[in-house]
Amino acid sequence: MEEQVKTSYGFKVLDERKDTTGNILQAIVEDVFETNIMDPKRLRQNVDARRMFGMALRSMEKPYTFARIGRYLKKDHATILHYMKTSEDILQTDVDFKNKYQEVKERFTVDLKKLNLIKGGIEEQSHRGDVLRLKEYIKNLKEEITSLKDNANTDVAILQGKINRRNTELKKYNVRYSGLYKTINDRTKAGTEDLIQRKLNTLFNGVYSEVIDCY
Numbered sequence: 001m002e003e004q005v006k007t008s009y010g011f012k013v014l015d016e017r018k019d020t021t022g023n024i025l026q027a028i029v030e031d032v033f034e035t036n037i038m039d040p041k042r043l044r045q046n047v048d049a050r051r052m053f054g055m056a057l058r059s060m061e062k063p064y065t066f067a068r069i070g071r072y073l074k075k076d077h078a079t080i081l082h083y084m085k086t087s088e089d090i091l092q093t094d095v096d097f098k099n100k101y102q103e104v105k106e107r108f109t110v111d112l113k114k115l116n117l118i119k120g121g122i123e124e125q126s127h128r129g130d131v132l133r134l135k136e137y138i139k140n141l142k143e144e145i146t147s148l149k150d151n152a153n154t155d156v157a158i159l160q161g162k163i164n165r166r167n168t169e170l171k172k173y174n175v176r177y178s179g180l181y182k183t184i185n186d187r188t189k190a191g192t193e194d195l196i197q198r199k200l201n202t203l204f205n206g207v208y209s210e211v212i213d214c215y
Contacts, residue, residue: 018072022057024111025104029053032100032107037073050075051083051090052101056108058084 006013014026015038029037033049050073057064057072066080073080091098188196 015072020115021060021112022072024115025053025056025108028104028107028111029056032104048090048097048100051087052097052104054080054083055087055101056104059105 006016012023012027013020014023014030018026026037029049029052033045033052035043035045035049037046037049037053039046053073054069057069066077066084069075070077070080091101184196
């Protein structure tokens with residue numbers, strides 16, 4: 001069964017301690033020098049490959065620190081600093097190293113552009129997703145606002161109906177009968193309203209069956 005090759009943004013991951021850029025560069029350098037830059041043997045091609053790995057990372061628009069390159073190569077700060085100090089002299093005197101450096105740099109530049117395009121596409125898709133989610137959120141808010149308005153209109157209509165009924169009741173109220181209202185309200189026991197009304201009708205019928213001078 002073949003071991004599954006790990007990738008990052010479509011590029012092979014050779015070393016999980018390194019970021020995508022570091023893995024891209026490692027693949028290129030090892031291909032050009034036909035060696036493993038993590039091989040601890042101090043063969044010339046191994047040392048030159050590590051030196052070129054550090055040179056390329058230091059020449060980037062945002063250069064990697066010596067400490068970070070050292071962690072990637074499992075070398076101390078002094079070793080990486082030595083690689084960088086001797087690299088210029090080697091470029092001037094070693095044609096083969098210079099040619100390899102140009103090849104590494106060109107391929108590295110091309111792959112970094114591919115990486116940026118891929119990242120840009122992923123970010124754009126992410127932004128599109130954010131926009132769609134925001135649109136859906138706004139749509140839901142509008143629907144909620146409409147629902148609240150409808151409910152508010154219904155509540156207002158109910159309240160207005162209550163106000164109208166109260167106004168109708170108030171129009172029937174006569175200040176002259178306030179004493180009667182109070183007596184009825186204070187003296188009438190719950191559940192006896194119909195009985196009291198019948199007795200009042202009987203009383204009024206008796207009172208107004210004869211002419212009363214005071215009226």
